[in-house]
Amino acid sequence: MKKYSVVIAGGGSTYTPGIVMMMLENLDRFPIRSLTLYDNDAERQAILGQALAIVLKENAPEIKFSYTTDPKEAFTDVDFCMAHIRTGKYKMRELDEKIPLKHGVLGQETCGPGGIAYGIRSMRDMIELIDIMEKYSPNCWMLNYSNPASIVAEACRVLRPKSKVLNICDMPIGTTRRMSQIVGLQPKQLTVRYFGLNHFGWWTSVKDPDGKELLPQIRDYVMEHGYLTQIEIDTQHTDPSWQDTHRKAKDIIAVDPNYLPNTYLKYYLFPDYVVEHSNPEFTRANEVMKGREKNVFNAAKAITAAGTAKGQSFHIDSHASFIVDLARAIAYNTGERMLLIVENNGAIANFRDDAMVEVPCLVGSDGPEPLCQGKIPNFQKGLMEEQVAVEKLVVEAYIEKSYLKMWQALTLSKTVPSASVAKAILDDLIEANKAYWPELH
């Protein structure tokens, strides 16, 4: 069996240890010969790199492991790049969340003004990363889950249409897992139909292995409990803000009980509720810095100090096994059915062809083959048309360095009440993002 060479871009990410542990668990399904971490923050990455070097030495000494900030070293002779970078790190996420709140508008990592601000930052670095990858390993595939995935995907479509980049989000995977618990099955036993944009979609069918439609049963549950389930799936989702998000799905589904909604619709359908329930002094970025980031980096420091990972290893992010599934689909032409963010081209029959949509695809060694989801109703279509225009305006604004298009994007966002509020937020975002955004004129 061929062994693969993998680089993780954003090596200092809080997700890196969980993903490395998950890959070690799956070496029989996806054998690895070389694993490299790549980041542009040497100090942050080294903390995880030193600990993971110990983990690798103790568990898979045959894998060549290293970490670096040198693009050539990281990307030479690589088959897969798993990308999860965060341009500006949590410091900028905090501003993305707090600046809109100052203006009475919700502050969120990927939705509304925060997502737009993050989009402009991510786009620049993601395109640079793709170019580096293609320079040193032209046959490499990038499996990207850096956010905001919808804007990054649109930027790839426009700026690097031929590049081997697959954009994927784990939210539908996490929610399908909750659905599987609701009906007492394993996630992989469910076959779903789904349409939408990233962080903006709906399940139209969830079937068991015999083809029985489970949507009505899941709907009844969600209308009462949201997606809150009894079994704790992952540590960060025990945080109060995530619990609230899963609970709030019961109000989202009430607006259209025909389909099962993505939890992110909360930000578009109930922005007033989100603002009322936000603390402008302590947002999700603060919760993550105090929680996941602290825990992961403390665990790394403890392993390095002890010189062994025995008895105190990192948690395996078993949920992240979709990354191995995706790499395997490409490597072994498995034809696995997975939700990916792809150019529409008729997959949603009555939606614009050039939109980057999230739909089920069959994935093989040539990449994704989107499955047709048919026509969608007016309510969803109207919401999606507005949001996709926002995402396209952001990419155009970045390319053209256009203040006007950024203002239009913010004005069009369903989360922003008026053009004057949009302008006030934009002016604050420009000031905060000076080091990352192109100068707009």
Ligand SMILES: NC(=O)c1ccc[n+]([C@@H]2O[C@H](COP(=O)([O-])OP(=O)(O)OC[C@H]3O[C@@H](n4cnc5c(N)ncnc54)[C@H](O)[C@@H]3O)[C@@H](O)[C@H]2O)c1
């Ligand atoms: N698609 C999904 O469903 C999904 C799920 C979880 C997380 N994410 C995304 O994964 C990313 C990482 O999240 P996190 O919370 O662990 O953030 P994090 O800040 O802990 O990690 C991001 C890392 O990227 C590094 N980085 C920034 N710019 C870089 C560049 N140009 N080149 C190389 N490295 C760079 C940072 O230094 C940092 O170490 C974010 O984009 C997040 O939104 C996506």
Ligand SMILES: O=P(O)(O)OC[C@H]1O[C@H](O[C@H]2[C@H](O)[C@@H](O)[C@@H](O)O[C@@H]2CO)[C@H](O)[C@@H](O)[C@@H]1O
């Ligand atoms: O607020 P954060 O940083 O905890 O999470 C933001 C991300 O949330 C989603 O990913 C979830 C995923 O749905 C869940 O199953 C589990 O793996 O945790 C992830 C992170 O909490 C979302 O899909 C991402 O795009 C967000 O970045």
Ligand SMILES: [Mn+2]
């Ligand atoms: Mn996501």
